[in-house]
Amino acid sequence: MPTYTAPTRDTRFIINEMLDLASYGNLPGFESATPDMIDTVINEAGKFCSEVLAPLNQIGDEQGCTRHDDGSVTTPDGFKEAFDQYVESGWGTISAPEEFGGQGMPHTLGFVIEEFVATSNMAFGMYPGLTTGAVAALIAAGSDEQKATYVPNMISGKWLGTMNLTEPHCGTDLGMIRTKAEPQGDGSYDITGTKIFISAGEHDLTENIIHLVLAKTPGAPDSSKGISLFVVPKFLVNDDGSLGERNAVSCGSIEHKMGINGNATCLLNYDGAKGWMVGEENKGLAAMFVMMNAARLGVGIQGLAQSEVAYQNAVTYALDRRQGRALTGPAEPEAKADPIFVHPDVRRMLMDAKAFNEGMRAMCLWGALMVDLTHNAATEEERAEADAMIGLLTPVIKGYGTDKGFDFATNMQQVYGGHGYVKEWGMEQFVRDARIAMIYEGTNGVQAMDLCGRKLASKGGAAIQAFFKLVGEEIASAKQDDGLKDIAERLEKALDEQQAATMWFMNNAMQNPNHLGAGAHHYMHIMGIVTLGYMWLRMAKVAQERLAGEPEDKAFYEAKLTTARYYAERFLPDAGSLRRKLEAGSESMMELGEEAFATAA
């Protein structure tokens, strides 16, 4: 059975050494996040995830969820008990606001726990994971009464939440939704319609489930401008907080999926269910985006997560499995064969995953810090800057992170040879689970268009210019340092490619917007490559500084430097070929009509 160890040392390195979270201690929300506190939280969360959640991962996949005739859903063996422990330990409350019973610690720390949970058991993690988004939407757009009624119990884990967007005929294009909300004159609405692909839509983990549902009021515009958001609890909540009547929302079926079988993906029927509007009428899309942005970051972390757990197990296997001899001569002549760890192609796959995982972890936590600064930076200007930066990074974390997370989980399966294809070894589950992250909460094609069609151009390109400045300054400074010069120069070349690609969009997309669409995926990947390069340059800089002080765990910092070099040599070159593809534009891509795609006899 696969195992999982939380990468606590690497996490501490990023938070305490690279991001230097302690230096933000004067800001609200950061006071309590001392290095000691951070260490304690990280270590305990890591322990819980590796000891309680990881052992349930394969069981969850094998058993899946079961829907009973009465519409109730049972989660896999052990999930309920593990969830109770999760709630008891307060893991979901770490970065939630204190006014609603949270611990008010930085999001940066909350993201760490999200990573550990998603890595040890992705299907399990989705139950509390989606609640985070629902809570964010309620806090941002809900009335005081709604917040008081739902938020504290959702934060504590007494209740869980869901996001109801997709319908059978529409997912990305939410303007087409058909679910109706009829006002009842008492402030409530009757919600009627069918929602599909609702993760954690029904289950036995909590006594109540709080659904956030997109629907249309009578006469609403027939577009995305006519969508409103509603809160629809499974059980109505009495004034004293006790549970009342069962609401008219029920699970019609659960999907049979490629993976994340431990999570119940439901079709939910709303048959005049009682709901209350969250925020303003027809402004549901904005409230939905609050929920969605939180969810997208969580999905990006899932990309890292599956690559990480697959990597850890592949390392174990590569050191244990013996086949053939090192190309440079037997590494262990007394044994019949060397561990496959000696083969460059195996090492290539391991180093690729290592370089991605550590770089991606840094990107996610840097992104989390931006979320914190959006709320808590000292000045309005700094808050706006952080908000713009995380807006820019969100589609990259989600899109690039999950594309590559899937690739590297697949490579780690490859390390196992034939055994990787057999279920009992558990590697193929990581690949199947990782696959959904490229699809849900907006496919990666949608992420690419969010980045290129919306975020790049926003406010005259302020965010991307700020990004270029940040990376450019780091490069300029590192080029002065002999130990970092080579990495910095390689990153500079990749940054040049990104800037050229940006310029190409500026010069060509107005004339033909398809040019933007045709290159958006490539651009998202260039940006992911450059951002991880920026992370690696910063990590290398810190590692070099530490090494100058002859630290105890010298090997850790030396590995950071080598991996930074590996990243520069083997990831950054792709920025060049991606730019060439992008600059090919959309002509040959869009030229052929549908008849050319039919299979001709």
Add this chain to the structure above:
Amino acid sequence: MPTYTAPTRDTRFIINEMLDLASYGNLPGFESATPDMIDTVINEAGKFCSEVLAPLNQIGDEQGCTRHDDGSVTTPDGFKEAFDQYVESGWGTISAPEEFGGQGMPHTLGFVIEEFVATSNMAFGMYPGLTTGAVAALIAAGSDEQKATYVPNMISGKWLGTMNLTEPHCGTDLGMIRTKAEPQGDGSYDITGTKIFISAGEHDLTENIIHLVLAKTPGAPDSSKGISLFVVPKFLVNDDGSLGERNAVSCGSIEHKMGINGNATCLLNYDGAKGWMVGEENKGLAAMFVMMNAARLGVGIQGLAQSEVAYQNAVTYALDRRQGRALTGPAEPEAKADPIFVHPDVRRMLMDAKAFNEGMRAMCLWGALMVDLTHNAATEEERAEADAMIGLLTPVIKGYGTDKGFDFATNMQQVYGGHGYVKEWGMEQFVRDARIAMIYEGTNGVQAMDLCGRKLASKGGAAIQAFFKLVGEEIASAKQDDGLKDIAERLEKALDEQQAATMWFMNNAMQNPNHLGAGAHHYMHIMGIVTLGYMWLRMAKVAQERLAGEPEDKAFYEAKLTTARYYAERFLPDAGSLRRKLEAGSESMMELGEEAFATAA
């Protein structure tokens, strides 16, 4: 449910127009392969595959195979009847030698049928598919008696065959096998040992199964130089050809796998089973490679196959599913939304798969022609050249073909959004099935080392020099043609990258063989990219010639030209970044010791 249409038009284009098979009509084995005959075979085989095999694909995945307590194995519903029809129609006999009851047609045509079968139902196709390799080994190394006893029934499909290489502790490193062969003094051997991952190792499709088994005779060298090959029938064969005693080989279990569930992957126990040596003692590895090379080409075709069937269904879905509007304004203003086919990112994924599938099909069939010429070219020199070329191409067809086949099957699943992740749509099965092709018959890492460590250097690099000459001449000629100039120049750049990478290996791999291992995967991909580019240039040339004659199906040839341009613009650039990675060498890749890969707390 997904559907499949055999791409007969495209196949005819490659065979009749690009390869011009008719021009080889003066060579033995080619006489009967007239364009008319080819058309008939292709059309009928295509019909059989789409009407009989494709509808069983999803059933095979859902049901899988069942092992009963007596060790017998039942294949999924419908497989036995379909196999009987397959045998009756003689689809497995097309390119088998006439002296053993085959139809003696070119391998090029046999490959077409292999593609159609693998595309419509990969798990089914593996039953007869592996037999092809076993037959090749028996014909190459077996005695006349062995050939007479087994081969005709294996060709007709009365019996099926298997390849038994892997054992629990060894796969790639066959020198470590432990299966023993004790001579019995009567020419037979008692075979004892355990073999795993034996595809089609036990089933109910045929009355007998002919196992080809690697084992060691007493006192054989303790390395790959001490391996012998044995033929071990499930039922012994009496002198009159009737079936005799049940042999002591039995299925101990079947694997639960990520995919290809319709094929029984068996653990086989040999408990003193009676077998006969095939070829010379201790020369089993050479005989095994005959079998393996045939199998590797078949696996390469599986990469194409899953990408092709996934593509066909993704096209249907993209034209049917409506979400959002074209970036250039509504394509169908009267509808609520446009088909997702209008979105550049969807079109990118479809065009990528189209360009790969058609190019890969051309590469596979060009490779098949090399197989034919190896046997039947007019002069010894031409036969040797063809043999060297297919030797060079085999790891590329297998390794590059299955890596990319998996990637594009995955992209086609992406076109479906959330529905792609749900089992009933069938797209996720294509991805799961495609995954094994990167692993079995030698992982793609093994393919890369076969290409770079063995084939490149063989006979002073004669094969790769011949390849460079061939591609170089095609480019030089195309550069004179205004319609092909741009494609040719882009291919020239990619060929330059490959030549530089080859030179880099020559200058560096002697000094440190890890440099070769570190770049082998990249090199294999560069060579795949260039070879498909060469195929596209040849296809574009033919298409342009045809268009000059104002043909009836003008649109078909125009699509070829556009897709060739798309390939040149969007696939060839990767050769450059891959070369840069390759030239980074092995230092940062191999520098870190095992402790640096452990997850630190």
